[in-house]
Structures are given as C-alpha cells and as structure tokens.
Amino acid sequence: MKYSQATDYALHAMLYLVAEAPNKPVSVQLLAEKLGVSQTYLSKMLTKLVKAGLIHSVSGANGGYKLKRNQDDISFLDVIQAIEGTTSLFECSFHHDSACLIQQVVADAEQQMMHTLKSKKIADLVAHIPKQPHERLT
Amino acid sequence: MKYSQATDYALHAMLYLVAEAPNKPVSVQLLAEKLGVSQTYLSKMLTKLVKAGLIHSVSGANGGYKLKRNQDDISFLDVIQAIEGTTSLFECSFHHDSACLIQQVVADAEQQMMHTLKSKKIADLVAHIPKQPHERLT
DNA sequence: ACCATTACAGACCCATAATATCTTCAATAG
DNA sequence: CTATTGAAGATATTATGGGTCTGTAATGGT
Numbered sequence: 002m003k004y005s006q007a008t009d010y011a012l013h014a015m016l017y018l019v020a021e022a023p024n025k026p027v028s029v030q031l032l033a034e035k036l037g038v039s040q041t042y043l044s045k046m047l048t049k050l051v052k053a054g055l056i057h058s059v060s061g062a063n064g065g066y067k068l069k070r071n072q073d074d075i076s077f078l079d080v081i082q083a084i085e086g087t088t089s090l091f092e093c094s095f096h097h098d099s100a101c102l103i104q105q106v107v108a109d110a111e112q113q114m115m116h117t118l119k120s121k122k123i124a125d126l127v128a129h130i131p132k133q134p135h136e137r138l139t
Numbered sequence: 140m141k142y143s144q145a146t147d148y149a150l151h152a153m154l155y156l157v158a159e160a161p162n163k164p165v166s167v168q169l170l171a172e173k174l175g176v177s178q179t180y181l182s183k184m185l186t187k188l189v190k191a192g193l194i195h196s197v198s199g200a201n202g203g204y205k206l207k208r209n210q211d212d213i214s215f216l217d218v219i220q221a222i223e224g225t226t227s228l229f230e231c232s233f234h235h236d237s238a239c240l241i242q243q244v245v246a247d248a249e250q251q252m253m254h255t256l257k258s259k260k261i262a263d264l265v266a267h268i269p270k271q272p273h274e275r276l277t
Numbered sequence: 278a279c280c281a282t283t284a285c286a287g288a289c290c291c292a293t294a295a296t297a298t299c300t301t302c303a304a305t306a307g
Numbered sequence: 308c309t310a311t312t313g314a315a316g317a318t319a320t321t322a323t324g325g326g327t328c329t330g331t332a333a334t335g336g337t
Contacts, residue, residue, distance in 0.1 A: 002142055002223045009232050012241050042326055061334025062282040077244055085140045094147050102264045103150050114252035126240045180297055199305025200311040
C-alpha cells in the first residue's frame with residue numbers, strides 16, 4: 002500500500018511551479034526535462050491538477066501551466082487527492098447491522114494524517130530552498 | 140490508494156478472536172463461516188498473522204488459531220503491518236543531493252497516523268460490543 | 278491565412294499486485 | 308491408523324499502475 006509514483010511526480014512538479022513561480026506558463030516539455038520523466042506521462046498528472054483547480058493551463062504556442070491565484074494555499078493534501086482521489090484508505094466490506102467499529106478507528110487515524118497534509122502547504126518548502134540552482138528543486 | 144481487502148479480513152478475524160477469546164483454538168473453517176469469506180484465502184491472512192507473532196496456530200485435529208499471551212496489546216497497526224508490510228506510504232523516486240523535503244512532510248504525516256493506529260488496540264472495541272450475538276462481530 | 282507549438286483525450290500495451298482456488302504435505306488428537 | 312486441520316506452493320483471474328502513441332483542438336507568430 003503506497004501512494005502511486007504519479008503522486009510523486011505531481012508533488013515535485015507543483016514544487017517547481019511554486020518555487021519558480023514565473024508569470025509565463027511552463028511547458029510540459031520543460032517540466033519533464035527538469036524532473037527527468039517522460040512528457041506524455043507527466044502531462045496526465047498535470048491535467049489532473051488542472052481539473053482539480055490547482056493550476057491553470059494555456060494552450061497553443063508559448064503555452065503551458067501556471068499556478069492559480071490561490072498560490073500559497075495549495076496544500077499537500079490538495080495535490081495528493083488530485084492524483085489519488087478522495088476515497089478513504091479503508092472501507093469495510095462486511096455486512097454490519099450498524100456502522101463498522103473497525104472502519105471508524107482507521108478512518109479516524111486517516112483523518113489525522115489528512116489534517117496534517119492539509120495544513121502543510123507546498124509553499125512552505127520554498128523558503129528552505131536556496132534560490133539558485135534549479136537542480137535542487139527536482 | 141487503499142488498504143487491501145486482505146487487511147479488512149485480518150482485522151475482522153482478529154476482532155473475533157479477541158472478542159470471543161476462547162481457550163480452545165478456532166479453526167479457519169469457523170472463522171471463514173462467521174466472516175462469510177473463503178477458507179483458503181482467509182487462511183493465508185491468518186498465516187501472516189502467525190508469522191507476525193500476533194496469533195498462534197495449532198495443527199492437527201481440533202486445531203486452529205489462538206491469541207498469543209499479549210492479548211490486550213495487539214494494536215491496529217500490528218495487524219495492518221502484518222498484512223500490508225512496513226514500507227512507508229511515500230518514497231521519493233528522484234535523485235536529490237540532500238534528503239527530499241516532500242518525503243519528509245508526507246512521512247511525518249504518516250507517522251501521526253501510525254501513532255494513532257498503534258495506540259488503538261483491537262481489544263478496545265470489545266467493550267463496546269454487547270456480549271451476545273456473534274453476528275455483530277463480523 | 279498558415280504553420281509551428283502546445284495542451285488534451287483516448288486507445289492501447291505491459292508488468293505487477295490483489296484476489297481466489299486447488300493440490301499436496303505435515304502435524305496431531307482420538 | 309485415520310480423520311482433522313494448518314502450511315506451503317502452483318496456478319488462474321482480474322484490477323491497477325506505469326507508460327507509450329496517435330490524433331485533435333487551441334493559439335501565438337509570421
């Protein structure tokens with residue numbers, strides 16, 4: 002049970018966008034190059050981030066991806082849920098007459114993790130990064 | 140990203156063992172019947188629980204599975220890790236020169252969930268269950 | 278008006294893991 | 308000795324993840 006690698010890509014791509022925060026959009030090609038992954042696959046993740054409303058896409062020449070205005074409010078949870086979905090970690094498959102106690106316990110624990118991931122913003126990491134070489138961001 | 144159904148089976152099986160806590164071992168057949176799942180598949184989960192040291196098996200006629208002496212100290216985390224393994228939820232696949240900041244954040248959040256799951260014992264649920272019909276335990 | 282660039286959508290492929298069954302073997306109570 | 312029961316391994320089936328390829332639509336530059 003692990004988060005998919007796609008989430009890894011998405012988080013790092015978002016960190017790049019937040020850290021570099023250029024006005025002009027960043028193309029998939031450039032992002033894929035910086036991260037060292039394939040363009041086509043990364044583009045799927047970015048499309049998911051667009052649909053989740055975290056970033057904004059510009060088609061056509063000189064197009065690419067930009068952050069939305071909420072900039073500093075994008076949390077880890079936002080990105081993770083955009084890729085992994087929002088279904089809960091554990092779902093009881095048995096037929097109970099009342100709610101499953103086991104599920105309640107696990108769901109409660111998951112809630113705590115989600116709370117942490119929600120309070121932690123991508124932008125929080127930027128401060129810790131020396132503003133020079135791009136390689137450190139990948 | 141979800142816990143496997145196998146974890147669901149294992150947790151419910153453990154709850155049954157803890158709640159009914161009989162001195163004589165419980166056979167896979169009975170457990171599978173109570174849970175409404177196949178014997179053969181459930182038996183694999185039970186074997187994992189044995190290897191994790193949570194329960195004890197008795198071969199031969201009138202055999203089955205018993206709890207180990209630690210009875211009340213079996214946590215949700217114990218069971219989940221016995222089935223899912225102990226690899227961490229998130230592992231950065233990129234090449235950083237120093238530790239990945241993203242990974243640190245997610246790992247920290249995961250730790251909080253694990254802490255909750257570790258403090259919560261299977262036996263904690265038993266008190267809430269009326270001591271009569273077995274069906275409520277499934 | 279045309280063309281190069283770019284995001285987007287869908288079909289498709291492959292490897293791995295999850296779910297589940299069957300068969301065989303080993304242990305053991307009676 | 309025999310019926311019962313857990314352990315282990317082989318196999319089959321499906322789902323999911325990871326990834327490519329192709330075509331389409333949008334758009335800026337010339």
